[in-house]
Amino acid sequence: MNFEEAKNRIEALSKALHQHNHAYYSLSNPVISDFEFDQLLQELIQLEQQFPELLSENSPSQRVGGSITKNFKTVAHRYPMMSLGNTYNEQELFDFDQRIKKQIGDDFEYVCELKFDGLAIGLTYENGLLKQAVTRGDGTKGDDVTANVRTIKSIPLQLPIGADFPATFEVRGEILMHRTVFEQLNKDRDELGETAYANPRNFASGTLKMQDSKEVAKRNLDCFLYFLIAEQSDLKNHSESLAKLKAWGFNVSPTYAVCKNITEVQHFIQKWDKERYQLSYDIDGVVLKVNNYEQQQDLGFTAKSPRWAISYKFKAAEVETKLLAVTYQVGRTGAITPVANLQPVLLAGTTVKRASLHNADQIEKLDLYEGDIVKVEKGGEIIPKIIEVNKSKRDLFAQKIKYISHCPECGTALIRKDGEAQHYCPNESSCSPQVIGKMQHFTGRKAMNIDSLGDETIEQLYHAGLIKTIADIYDLKNNRNSILSLDRFAEKSVDNLIEGIEQSKKNAFEKVLFGLGIRYVGETVAKKLAAHFRNIDQLMAANFDALIQVDEIGERIAESVIQYFNKAEHLQQIEKLKAAGLQFESNSIEKVVEGENLKGFTFVISGVFSQFSREELKDKIEANGGKISSSISSKLSFLVAGDNMGPSKLQKANELGIKIISEEELLSMIKTLPLQ
Ligand code: IVH
Numbered sequence: 001m002n003f004e005e006a007k008n009r010i011e012a013l014s015k016a017l018h019q020h021n022h023a024y025y026s027l028s029n030p031v032i033s034d035f036e037f038d039q040l041l042q043e044l045i046q047l048e049q050q051f052p053e054l055l056s057e058n059s060p061s062q063r064v065g066g067s068i069t070k071n072f073k074t075v076a077h078r079y080p081m082m083s084l085g086n087t088y089n090e091q092e093l094f095d096f097d098q099r100i101k102k103q104i105g106d107d108f109e110y111v112c113e114l115k116f117d118g119l120a121i122g123l124t125y126e127n128g129l130l131k132q133a134v135t136r137g138d139g140t141k142g143d144d145v146t147a148n149v150r151t152i153k154s155i156p157l158q159l160p161i162g163a164d165f166p167a168t169f170e171v172r173g174e175i176l177m178h179r180t181v182f183e184q185l186n187k188d189r190d191e192l193g194e195t196a197y198a199n200p201r202n203f204a205s206g207t208l209k210m211q212d213s214k215e216v217a218k219r220n221l222d223c224f225l226y227f228l229i230a231e232q233s234d235l236k237n238h239s240e241s242l243a244k245l246k247a248w249g250f251n252v253s254p255t256y257a258v259c260k261n262i263t264e265v266q267h268f269i270q271k272w273d274k275e276r277y278q279l280s281y282d283i284d285g286v287v288l289k290v291n292n293y294e295q296q297q298d299l300g301f302t303a304k305s306p307r308w309a310i311s312y313k314f315k316a317a318e319v320e321t322k323l324l325a326v327t328y329q330v331g332r333t334g335a336i337t338p339v340a341n342l343q344p345v346l347l348a349g350t351t352v353k354r355a356s357l358h359n360a361d362q363i364e365k366l367d368l369y370e371g372d373i374v375k376v377e378k379g380g381e382i383i384p385k386i387i388e389v390n391k392s393k394r395d396l397f398a399q400k401i402k403y404i405s406h407c408p409e410c411g412t413a414l415i416r417k418d419g420e421a422q423h424y425c426p427n428e429s430s431c432s433p434q435v436i437g438k439m440q441h442f443t444g445r446k447a448m449n450i451d452s453l454g455d456e457t458i459e460q461l462y463h464a465g466l467i468k469t470i471a472d473i474y475d476l477k478n479n480r481n482s483i484l485s486l487d488r489f490a491e492k493s494v495d496n497l498i499e500g501i502e503q504s505k506k507n508a509f510e511k512v513l514f515g516l517g518i519r520y521v522g523e524t525v526a527k528k529l530a531a532h533f534r535n536i537d538q539l540m541a542a543n544f545d546a547l548i549q550v551d552e553i554g555e556r557i558a559e560s561v562i563q564y565f566n567k568a569e570h571l572q573q574i575e576k577l578k579a580a581g582l583q584f585e586s587n588s589i590e591k592v593v594e595g596e597n598l599k600g601f602t603f604v605i606s607g608v609f610s611q612f613s614r615e616e617l618k619d620k621i622e623a624n625g626g627k628i629s630s631s632i633s634s635k636l637s638f639l640v641a642g643d644n645m646g647p648s649k650l651q652k653a654n655e656l657g658i659k660i661i662s663e664e665e666l667l668s669m670i671k672t673l674p675l676q
């Protein structure tokens with residue numbers, strides 16, 4: 001395909017994909033299957049790789065992410081992002097209504113909307129294209145998170161051609177994470193020994209600030225829009241603007257209502273206070289806005305918020321029940337979690353039997369006694385919380401809850417490190433839930449994915465004394481007869497089991513690395529480490545500084561990796577797994593060829609870059625015919641300098657008269673003719 005043909009095809013594919021996206025996300029009326037959609041998208045991605053100069057920033061391919069933002073740019077809001085006044089009860093609501101009436105009389109309407117519990121975002125569109133997405137920040141300036149926002153599928157990158165949107169406008173809304181997505185992702189974190197997020201809002205907020213937009217794309221954020229700011233528009237009121245936004249393809253929640261008076265507002269509030277638990281996302285109240293724009297103008301603003309709008313905050317649902325017992329769970333990493341077992345009670349639509357107590361400090365803070373009557377609350381969090389003890393109902397002879405000193409599973413004395421809230425059982429190698437949990441993690445779907453060796457089978461084999469470490473799994477083939485003697489096993493199922501284990505040896509290094517269960521080394525981190533260090537020996541040899549050079553690897557992860565490889569038993573285990581034939585080396589990735597503009601030039605890359613990671617820049621240079629060198633010598637053509645580059649490299653390059661270029665200059669060399 002030549003350039004002109006590619007251009008036409010890319011345009012046609014982009015147009016079709018934008019339309020299908022609109023049909024799916026805004027109209028809930030898909031025209032083609034997911035499979036067909038993916039095929040068109042893949043074709044587009046391939047063409048854009050072949051003709052990188054035809055890639056536009058609003059291409060539907062940008063949904064999958066790919067860009068890295070090291071530091072988010074701070075940008076000023078063109079219109080300040082104000083907050084809303086709050087009301088917490090009916091009296092405050094009536095007072096608000098009275099203040100409005102005093103100023104504009106009785107003839108007005110409210111628009112009532114849900115108050116989405118997420119993060120405010122301002123989206124700027126120019127000529128129908130998404131140009132910029134900025135977080136609320138301090139209200140006057142926020143972070144430019146455009147690359148990450150482009151991955152949110154319900155946010156249109158391009159508005160329908162021919163629709164009557166203004167040339168330039170801003171639309172504001174709330175980015176959020178649906179509860180089911182939150183629960184699944186949090187479970188994944190928990191399994192990794194990473195701290196779980198307390199609620200979907202925090203998770204959405206953490207996601208929006210991730211450096212790698214590909215990761216953001218995987219987290220399925222959503223966005224509801226509720227506010228249009230346009231200088232040139234003949235819209236008369238807010239409800240018209242919501243209808244317009246909807247027509248232009250924005251995700252406007254259909255839950256809003258126009259209310260003629262405060263009684264209707266009250267009904268709206270009562271309805272949603274009850275029905276909020278049926279929504280797939282969290283709301284924390286209702287927002288009421290005076291509908292008419294002229295009346296809004298008459299009412300004006302205070303220093304912080306509009307006088308024409310206010311929020312009504314729901315009370316968190318709470319109920320009293322009896323504490324039956326405190327039990328303690330031991331996780332895969334040895335972390336101890338105390339759990340309150342409660343007399344079952346109905347709260348916010350579900351029966352609550354248990355509540356997390358987090359750690360020893362929390363129990364101390366609550367001053368918890370056996371058999372206490374406790375107040376349980378379901379706020380933004382998924383797991384209910386004990387917020388206080390009703391001390392007036394405490395039994396005179398009740399005993400204070402005493403935190404355990406030894407592991408409930410293996411009896412080892414617990415430890416608690418300075419500055420950490422959690423107690424740990426240090427008996428990593430023979431405390432059953434830790435040993436079993438580690439093996440289950442290793443064979444799990446995201447690691448070695450051994451179907452024939454499910455969680456229950458692991459427990460069974462462990463209790464039969466056949467496996468104690470992940471390395472033992474690969475010895476099972478020598479124990480056929482012992483396995484056959486176990487319940488639920490026959491020749492065929494043993495064959496399947498052994499075959500599944502053998503097949504797992506083909507898994508890529510990154511899967512093995514993730515499977516080892518190094519604290520804080522999740523799927524993404526394992527991928528980054530495997531791509532950077534290429535094999536386990538180089539990873540084991542890496543010191544702290546080398547580790548934190550890698551994208552997304554911070555101090556906490558680096559320390560954890562070093563600690564892991566400092567243990568002799570871990571090294572022995574790796575040797576055994578190597579001997580069994582598992583992959584401890586990255587397969588060299590097929591080299592992509594993009595062009596030849598850098599042919600004949602040698603580059604050193606140093607420092608931190610804003611658009612690409614160092615690894616990506618290296619790949620790009622090689623894909624365009626250039627060579628990478630690790631040290632500065634007179635043979636070098638260019639030093640590509642990013643932020644925080646070491647001064648010695650700079651000095652040496654200057655001494656040798658080597659040309660120093662920026663990331664942008666490198667990229668323009670790739671796109672156009674080489675610099676001389
Ligand atoms: S209108 C000037 N509508 O609540 C009016 N805000 O407490 C600006 N929020 O910063 C906001 N749902 O992040 C509006 N339907 C809704 C909302 C909403 C949630 C958030 C928003 C705002 C905060 C104010």
